[in-house]
Amino acid sequence: MTTTAETKSIHPMRWVPTLYLAEGLPYYAVALVAGLMYKSLGVPNDQIARWTGLIGFAWVFKCLWSPFLEAASSKKLIVVLFQCIGGVSLVLVALSLQLPMYFAVSIALLAIVAIASATHDIAADGLYISTLSHKQQAAYAGWQGAFFNAAKFISLGGLVILAGHLEKQMSAHNAWMIIFGILGVMLIALGIYHSWALPGTRNVQTGESMQTVFSTLVDVIIDFFKKPGIWLAITFIILFRAGEGQIQTIGPLFLRDSKELGGLGLTTDQVGLVYGSAGTIAFLAGSILGGYFTSWLGLRRALPWLIIAMNVPNLVFFFLSSQMPDNMAVIATALSFEMFGYGFGFVGLILFIMQVVAVGKYQTAHYALGTGVMQLGAVFFKMISGDIQMALGYKSFFIWVLISAIPVLILTRFVRIPEQEKEQPAAPAAAEQVTA
Helix, strand or coil: CCCCHHHHHCCHHHCHHHHHHHHHHHHHHHHHHHHHHHHHCCCCHHHHHHHHHHHCHHHHCHHHHHHHHCCCCEHHHHHHHHHHHHHHHHHHHHHHCCCCCHHHHHHHHHHHHHHHHHHHHHHHHHHHHHHCCHHHHHHHHHHHHHHHHHHHHHHHHHHHHHHHHHHCCCCHHHHHHHHHHHHHHHHHHHHHHHHHHCCCCECCCCCCCHHHHHHHHHHHHHHHHCCCCHHHHHHHHHHHCHHHHHHHHHHHHHHHCCHHHCCCCCCHHHHHHHHHHHHHHHHHHHHHHHHHHHHHHCHHHHHHHHHHHHHHHHHHHHHHHHHCCCCHHHHHHHHHHHHHHHHHHHHHHHHHHHHHHCCCCCHHHHHHHHHHHHHHHHHHHHHHHHHHHHHHCHHHHHHHHHHHCHHHHHHCCCCCCCHHHHHCCCCCCCCCCCCC
């Protein structure tokens, strides 16, 4: 890795926090905010889950085109370009809400946002790794996670709360047009800022031909699927997200649905308050404590407990659907408990990929493939969750979600986890993209 004079003159605090804010904003706009928008616009749950889930495939397959980005002359150029593309696309999503065929057009535009965001993520992470020394990478890793999740506070918290207030003053279409317009302008502004603030180091691998890059990619994929027990590991990763992928999709829609339809009947701003603020804080706390818990106990021994911690708190949704409380303090406390367990348990999946799946000749590339499989699990269960919920109703659906966690718990008895891995330090999963 080479460090230019320009890189040395630009302090990482001028660009690391904003870079990962720009990584999080479009992700949460597609993965979470869009679903709440469509709910306010009257789109059925099955359509919301199916189409927003389908868009998530961009993050599943981004590892397949990531090697080709190495041939670009400047990672800075890619980062700025795709931030601007994503921002413009979000503005177009806002404008599309005024069209008669707004759903089809906005879904197509959100797909462009997702592809741009996934491509941006590759270049942004590559810029971070190639520009900073190992010591700096460790020093600023916390800022990565903090500002990626700050995007969740801003979008799922602040902007959704604002959308709720706007819905009381104007039509839902106009309210959400303003919200997505704000998101788009924010991302464009970050792109303009980064055209100045990002270090402009050159890619040292530009001499590689596309044929060489393609050959390496093929070798990476072949080596990945030659790993002993890889298909069992892939099954384990996909099933790990069975319950979580469904609850994180349907949970917010349940909160918004009217009581006549079995939901809690919360307003948009109330959902933003409980999920975007209290829920996010609980998730971050769970992630940090889950990392320390796994470091203390070792991945092999901790994994069953992590799966239980991630799924048993989903009982709060059955409680809410049965008792139908009106007290916001009760609802916020219940959802914070669920989000804490989600953050606590999700550490197990990240470390399983890192310590079991990614080890070997192509550790970084295989980690990317492993996280792609992880996203596949989330996308698959997200896509089917709406149909299952509409067939079962909310109360029975939340019981189904708990049952969905049993297969992965059984698989912990069979997946290969080297005993020595328990000595490796565990890293919190707060910076990971955990919802697709």
